[in-house]
Amino acid sequence: MKSRPDDALNLDSETMEKLRKKGVSRRDFLKFCSAMAASLALPSSFIPQIAEAVANKKPYLVWLEFQDCAGDSEALLRASKPTVGQIVLDILSVEYHETIMAPSGHRAEKSLNDVVKNHKGKYLVVVEGSIPLKDDGIYCCIGGKSALAIAEEVCGNAAATIAVGTCATYGGIPAANPNPTGAVGLKEAVPGATVINLPGCPVNVENLTACIVHYLTFGSLPDTDRLGRPLFAYGKRIHDNCERRAHFDAGQFTQQWGDEGHRQGWCLYEMGCKGPETFHNCPTVKYNEGTSWPVQAGHGCMGCSEPNFWDTMSPFYKRLPNVPGVSVEKTADKVGAALAAVTAAGLVIHGIGRAISPQKNDDE
């Protein structure tokens, strides 16, 4: 008989005892490790390796917040059955997190400085929120330092930085037109840092956890696409894994909110769903411990994990973006119709001109 994965586990009892005290049983822990292996598309033979890494390594982690709504922190902390979030917080030594840390003021800043000074090149950073560059970055300052200065110092000296949420990755909503603060994503603000992007509004905690677990297990960040997003989470298009895809191919579309098609769970394409434009693992991993995700709940995808989504994916309830440079009400079809009308009118006028103009010189 093949050995079961946990036979190979050599979890030291102290770690298990600590986890048990937090209400995480051995069974929960192994379930978590299996789920992580599955999320990272690894075979089950990696589970012992993951379990060992997660149980024994305890890296320092700081969580920076810039121009954000703390939605990613919320996503981490508000998980209904907090095994994932709890395990992450337990396996990591979270030294700094503005929203949830107990110290404040200088004491808080001191813990950040201590990590940067004492664990240079070894700690992990999670960044949430965009960084304003306009007017020397005065639009986001913490403890008298600009977001850019903090990011350069903290992320520049870190082993790796995980940018979570669309703001930290690509500027997100603060960077939406007209971008008054000159907001950019972390990689653009600090090009020298080792950054992996986990966009989404908010980030899916399962993906964040899997990223950290990958780092603990293999000592490196997972493979990424051209936008710096890990392929295990952003390698597939939402539209191609969507549970409503069959209705798309059939030609069954919701045409109005609450109509018969909507009640039948038909495709939300005509309601402006941006699943065909968006790469994310929402349909398979879902949110809040696999409870649901927007399309399952009956609302189209907004493309929140793509760069510039606020500008290019809107209007959210229409198929195509507005034509740039013209007033917002002019959609592509209106411009097209206008073009056709102008052409037709021109031809008619030309034809009438021809018909009424004298014919005497016709033979030249």
Place this chain on the structure above:
Amino acid sequence: MSDIKRTYVWEFPVRFTHWVNVLCIIVLSITGYYISNPFIYALSSKQQIMGLVRLTHFIAAYTFMMSVIIRLYWSLFGNEYACIKEWFPFSGEKLRTIGAELKFYLLISKKPLPNTGHTSLAGITILLVYAGFIFQIISGFAMYSLTHSGVIWTALGGWLLAYIDLPMIKLYHHLAMYVIGAFIMGHIYIAWFADIRERNGVIGSIFSGYKFMSNHK
């Protein structure tokens, strides 16, 4: 109206690709519009309307691409009227004829230009239209490459995704359909107009290949 010479202008590849393009553009426009804005709905989930429309669009797109490739090839190896030089009428002599040509089309002048192949204006138009065709092909394959990973799709259009956001590619691909539609309206009208005014059988020439050119200048 002295002697009229029957001149072979449009060789077979030129006429062939012209009509393949016509068919493809009609099919691509209808299916493409359906994909952007479905106007027929399935009565049962066993149907495959969107699936079939997309299949048709993709097959027509491949056909169209091949047709464009054949025409571009022929612009290098065909006769003088198919030659790519006709698409770039930017020499001083050729640019000067544009004014006279515009006068003719704007009904100011009654005198047609003695042109066997493309006029200068037609040359510029075909250049712009083919630029539009090539944009449609590249942007189309950029979208196609989303679900077809491979070097071919990246080379044919996937690279564009690094420069233009995907929703904007979709918008421009959609808008270019209307621009091509406007071209077709103007194209048919001017061919009709020229056929009547120039009396050289230009409409028939795209079927037969022959134009009727009067010898006297």
